[in-house]
Structures are given as structure tokens and as C-alpha cells.
Amino acid sequence: MEIDVPWWGYAYLITFFVISALGGLDELDRKNGWLWIAGDAFTYIIIVICVISFANEWVAKSIGIWLLLLVLVGVIFDFISSLRTLKLTSLEEDFSKLENEIVRMVGMTLGAVFILSGYTLGILAWLKVRGA
Numbered sequence: 055m056e057i058d059v060p061w062w063g064y065a066y067l068i069t070f071f072v073i074s075a076l077g078g079l080d081e082l083d084r085k086n087g088w089l090w091i092a093g094d095a096f097t098y099i100i101i102v103i104c105v106i107s108f109a110n111e112w113v114a115k116s117i118g119i120w121l122l123l124l125v126l127v128g129v130i131f132d133f134i135s136s137l138r139t140l141k142l143t144s145l146e147e148d149f150s151k152l153e154n155e156i157v158r159m160v161g162m163t164l165g166a167v168f169i170l171s172g173y174t175l176g177i178l179a180w181l182k183v184r185g186a
């Protein structure tokens with residue numbers, strides 16, 4: 055069986071990989087950063103599985119309920135990782151406290167929307183093969 059991924063799937067995955075890799079550079083300087091990089095790599099694999107499953111029904115069927123469990127694990131890890139990032143990100147000295155909070159919240163919101171898009175594809179793939 056052949057795996058078919060649409061152009062937007064490749065564009066999403068490449069963009070996600072580049073953003074994740076750049077974020078990983080920040081983690082290298084933090085305590086236990088390599089553990090978080092490994093976790094991010096695992097969630098990237100989960101998102102790749104979600105995109106492939108959405109585009110290929112046979113993949114979603116073969117994974118079954120595990121697809122939903124993978125999504126759950128990925129979402130929980132990314133939520134915890136986001137909280138850690140908020141805690142460890144330094145504030146810009148040139149910005150006021152309000153401006154710093156706005157920048158942080160906009161960044162986190164955009165990141166969440168981007169990441170959750172991949173997980174949503176996994177949930178939709180699971181629902182499609184389940185017949186819901």
C-alpha cells in the first residue's frame with residue numbers, strides 16, 4: 055500500500071519541523087533540555103502519523119484506537135511543554151510588562167493553534183474510520 059500525502063500536508067510538516075528545530079536550539083541551553091528535545095521529537099512523530107492517517111484511511115484503520123491515545127499523549131506533553139516555556143522564557147527589557155505578556159500570549163496562542171491542527175487531523179482520521 056502506498057502512502058499518499060497532499061501538498062499541504064508536506065508544507066505543514068516541513069514548517070512544523072523547522073519551527074520545532076528552532077525551538078530546540080533554546081532547549082539546548084536549559085537544564086534537561088535534551089529530554090524536552092526528545093519529547094518534542096516524539097510529538098513530531100505523532101503529528102506526522104496524524105497527517106498520514108488523515109490522508110490515508112488504511113493507516114488510520116491499522117492504528118485504530120492507538121491513534122486517539124497518541125493524540126492524547128501528544129497534547130498533554132505539548133501542554134506541559136508550553137507551560138515550561140512560558141515559565142523559562144525571559145522578558146524583553148525594552149518592553150513593558152504588559153507588552154511582554156501580550157507577546158508571550160500571542161506566541162503561545164499561535165503555537166497552540168498550529169500544533170493542535172495536526173492533532174485535529176489525527177482525531178478526524180480516527181473518527182472517519184470509526185464511522186462517527
